[in-house]
Amino acid sequence: MKLITAVIKPFKLDEVKDALKSLGVTGITVEEVRGFGRQGGHTETYRGAEYQIDFVPKVSLRIVIDDDRADAVVDTIASSAATGKIGDGKIWVSEIDRVVRIRTGEEGHDAL
Amino acid sequence: MKLITAVIKPFKLDEVKDALKSLGVTGITVEEVRGFGRQGGHTETYRGAEYQIDFVPKVSLRIVIDDDRADAVVDTIASSAATGKIGDGKIWVSEIDRVVRIRTGEEGHDAL
């Protein structure tokens, strides 16, 4: 079982979700985050003072998925979230030992 | 050392936290997230236009815990977060290499 985490541009969320849905992904957990990266931040002005804001709004997705479908999910996110411009974000994959569906107590593949 | 992640219904947070406290869990990190899943979303109406909102508010918990207590934590969350209705959420467990308590620099079991 794999956990796929992606950090993407906020306005790409709908597109990525739709692409994953088409791929048959049945669950995603999403949160608003802020990212620091090569994209750089921006300057804000408050009463003459300028602040460097290093963090840019991003959206993070987490998807738990069977091992054999992980690569397809990564590829789908990568293609649907890309704009080709700096700041498109990252995807990373890690190993999961156990998954449980709270409602039924099902585990592993059945829990998804 | 294990990292347990749970996605639950927001109104269950207090109950889950109290159950974990009783179990002797000493730390939890919580965030507001939005979830897409079998539960489905809902329709919102703005000036006659109807939007499908696929994401439902959820709360995510992260708990770092000793290997031998991981199953007990998972079970406790599973039972205290369950309503039996669709959308109760998931729990997943992954392996942690290293934990540090920032205040003291303690590592491993002592860091918790």
Added chain:
Amino acid sequence: MKLITAVIKPFKLDEVKDALKSLGVTGITVEEVRGFGRQGGHTETYRGAEYQIDFVPKVSLRIVIDDDRADAVVDTIASSAATGKIGDGKIWVSEIDRVVRIRTGEEGHDAL
């Protein structure tokens, strides 16, 4: 490849970010979280009723980094986030199988 997760006090974010920048870390993903821990919560008062609020505002950081730099990152966070007072937070490290930069499709070390 490692994923380093840190939960720190919110007002330490700028300091930690600057320390990591100096270390050459090129990307961080940050989110607002709430933490329950030894620090304990506080009591709030609403029209005579007192509520125990167990959760304290924290900030969580996630950094994906090459294996050989992981310890340096952990140490840097630990030293820059510490106040020596209870509630300074935790850092934990886990293994990552794969990383992709969405913009270019680069993987592994190149994706960072």
Added chain:
Amino acid sequence: MDSGNTAWVLTSAALVLFMTPGLAFFYAGMVRSKNVLGMLMQNIFAMGIISTIWAIVGFTLVFGDSGNSWIGNFDFFMLWNVTDLDGDIPGMALVAFQMMFAVITPALITGATADRLKFGSYALLIAIWSLLVYVPVAKWVWNGWILDMGALDFAGGTAIHINAGVAALAVVLVIGNRRGHGTEAMPPHNLPLTVLGTGILWFGWIGFNAGSALAANGIAAQAVVNTHLAAATGMLGWLIVERIKTGHATTLGAASGAVAGLVAITPCAGFVGGASPMIIGSIAGILCYLALGIKEKMNWDDSLDVIAVHLVGGIVGTLLLGFFADTSVNEDGFDGLFYGGGLELLKDQFVGALFVGMFSFVVTYAIAFGISRTIGLRVDADDERIGLDQTQHAESAYTP
């Protein structure tokens, strides 16, 4: 026609109009974020439905000169012939001013019933309530037997606050407590909204009370000062007790105390002077704080404390007027106990308040019970969990 008096009454009507959105925010800041729009909507909607009812039959049933002291006639049905009332101010100015009172009164109830009413049933509830409870009470107090009996109510301590406070209790008894009441914490989701609502209410209340003089004169000026001082001392009274009891003076406490003072001064605003508003305000601040415990003891989920603030505050003001009324301030009033008027006024105040309270309770309970047993008054368990915003209005208050 006096243009200055007209200007003041029209200004006051606008100020009172603004109070209902103010009340909406006062309450909406205190609910959980899934019920914000539900609360705002219930209040704003009162501006739609009650105004319409008032224009069609409400005004005429209160002010139509029927010759009896129980209910008006249909002379002003649909606002026909209102110019017959033109005098020092236009009849339409009275319509406008009184219409705003009719709107805000049922809206007060929404604080008690927060987070659990079906929207359509709520709409029906306040429409019927306005006709069967507000209209007769307003007639009796301002143009009927309670007035004739000798009871005073300058701007609505009895007609509005006691009336709505008792009605709130009756509806709560019918619908029951919120799910999770007493077990889950339900802290206010956005206190700045509540402070905003307080600011708007305080501002508008100047028109509410001083506009009730129906003239821009010394009594109106006295009412402005009284109103402001009662709010100020209501705040101080509440905060002092709160700080003693909990160790903190809270922002919500400041807001609540100010509103308690405003409620209490409402019946008194044009009848008292000197230091009286400060005494009335601070007593109200203290007693309303102490009254918060009632709902705990009785296990009534009066969610945002309509009973403690409006019912208790209204009673405090109505009865204290029996002590502090002073004909040297307003010769159209009577002297209270402290100004040589004996117990007469206090007794009349008490009788008026009691009768209105009982009437309002019985009729409101009957209406709520009737709706509850037919089309249902409360949302089902799932809808309550999900929240009113989504289930009643298909909207989200906040979108990231």
Added chain:
Amino acid sequence: MDSGNTAWVLTSAALVLFMTPGLAFFYAGMVRSKNVLGMLMQNIFAMGIISTIWAIVGFTLVFGDSGNSWIGNFDFFMLWNVTDLDGDIPGMALVAFQMMFAVITPALITGATADRLKFGSYALLIAIWSLLVYVPVAKWVWNGWILDMGALDFAGGTAIHINAGVAALAVVLVIGNRRGHGTEAMPPHNLPLTVLGTGILWFGWIGFNAGSALAANGIAAQAVVNTHLAAATGMLGWLIVERIKTGHATTLGAASGAVAGLVAITPCAGFVGGASPMIIGSIAGILCYLALGIKEKMNWDDSLDVIAVHLVGGIVGTLLLGFFADTSVNEDGFDGLFYGGGLELLKDQFVGALFVGMFSFVVTYAIAFGISRTIGLRVDADDERIGLDQTQHAESAYTP
């Protein structure tokens, strides 16, 4: 000079002043969170630039007694000699009151063009628009040929709402739709702000309409009642259709319907009486709701529905006045079709509205097109993605 009338006009000026911040919040609640400050700023900035232009040349070009009915002269350039207008009220009271109208009119446009205007270009657009469109139209309607022709516009149905509504369409046609329009969901980011804006607008509109009587008299009082009732019934009309069509009565619907009713009653406020405001309000609520479909059909991204609410609402009110105007309410008006005046007034209303609409469309289109082709009117794609707050103003609305 009449102090009561003066007090009322000054109060009304203050109320109308407050409407522009109200409008800012009405709109800002509906945009996405990256464009909140952009929207607030466009509205607040209108208070800066338009007021200044109005004081320098606007007022004199509308009210300077040129003897012709097309454009005023320079008698009151820089507000010199305004005391010459002193009469029942001071000339400066008229300046103040009318200045607030001049400010809010171009601000109405910002709802249609949300999320995509360059700030500097917007500033230029409304400055020119105010001079080339608002000033002549205001002159014709209130002090020129449209008035002379016999058309009535009590507080600006034609001069303000039709005018701004048509202008909004013209600018949208020049700048095009928002990126993502029709494909991305763009739900309101903070509906409580929209409700707040609605409350402020409703409150301020009392001054807008009833202040237009320029006196605190029976007509002003009638206008207060009419304004409030049209808002109330506009809300009811909108919500009923909405509930039938979508199954829900929404908070945004209540807000929108109230504004629709307010728009429609604007031209009628001091000319109609009895049940007319309720009929006009509810028709407006229903028709404005139905008009929401127009932009869909035409693929116009009138982002926050300025056409449906202000243009359609303004037309509804302007034309219905041809039916409901009643000289027994205001002898300075005319009788409409239903009050024995025949088709005369309706025809004049139609001609005035049509001419203003055409003029506003052509001139606005030309101005917007000119700016668009020179310094550019729309932000570039990246800036639009990032949002106006950051790119135009180097600020964030909300910081955790």
Added chain:
Amino acid sequence: MDSGNTAWVLTSAALVLFMTPGLAFFYAGMVRSKNVLGMLMQNIFAMGIISTIWAIVGFTLVFGDSGNSWIGNFDFFMLWNVTDLDGDIPGMALVAFQMMFAVITPALITGATADRLKFGSYALLIAIWSLLVYVPVAKWVWNGWILDMGALDFAGGTAIHINAGVAALAVVLVIGNRRGHGTEAMPPHNLPLTVLGTGILWFGWIGFNAGSALAANGIAAQAVVNTHLAAATGMLGWLIVERIKTGHATTLGAASGAVAGLVAITPCAGFVGGASPMIIGSIAGILCYLALGIKEKMNWDDSLDVIAVHLVGGIVGTLLLGFFADTSVNEDGFDGLFYGGGLELLKDQFVGALFVGMFSFVVTYAIAFGISRTIGLRVDADDERIGLDQTQHAESAYTP
């Protein structure tokens, strides 16, 4: 008694009342989210404590006819005998109007001391300040030697803005800078709240300045126009310099410039005419922007720029009145340098401002120092880190 004048003064009192909540939001939007309620509470609480003090002894010490020009007597202690002041307007109308001024003045200080005052100590600070600083200054400026000397202050440039601005500096010098000042970024947490506050302040300022005419006449109308135009041009002046210096015109800049213009026109509102308010407003907008650098240079943590906006704005207005005052606008004033009055008025303005500034600084410093050394004025380091909301009031502004 003139009902029109009374209506206007009561309306103005209500408008000024509303300014303190407005100020609360203006400031609260700029602080960090952990200090929102702290800021709101400090302002709202001023409405409680200062009103009460004013009613008991403040009013009488300013307006009690002692025969001397330094301090009033106790004739109106507890608001007794105020009807003796009845004349063109009721004495109580003057009480009401002046009470609102007394409330907002110390509230202005909270912007400078944001995020670090202990609540109880703050309460004590403003209570003492009101008595020892505000009361004598108000007496001198409006009813004592500064007035007699020939200095003009229509609505409080010296008595309110210079006074509070200097006091803010004195308190900052006593308590020191916020922890993290200069190293941590402390951006505004919610700029829409600041815009809301600006809207309310602007709206209320119409009453503040034009109500100071104490009549609904030509001077009041001129004051409305002047006030609005100074706000408008203050905004434009500030934004132009800001755009040149930083490349952006910000929303906070628009808000700040408008307030700067409002501050500067305050002493002038009923004494100048024509284009003067636009000149005064734009100079204030520009100079107040430039004055932002002072605190940087001096390392004063005047957190929300009370010095740059209120102190500098107040000085600008007070001194410019020496140039622009025009007796053809108001014969009760004097002519300034540009209207043939020579340097006399300018000198008096300068002396009045200087004396008030010095007095306010010394006494405020002493009060703050005294409190600081006894019960402490500043929260401890941990409480400051956690924030005022939780530590001072045991509340959270926002709950998810």
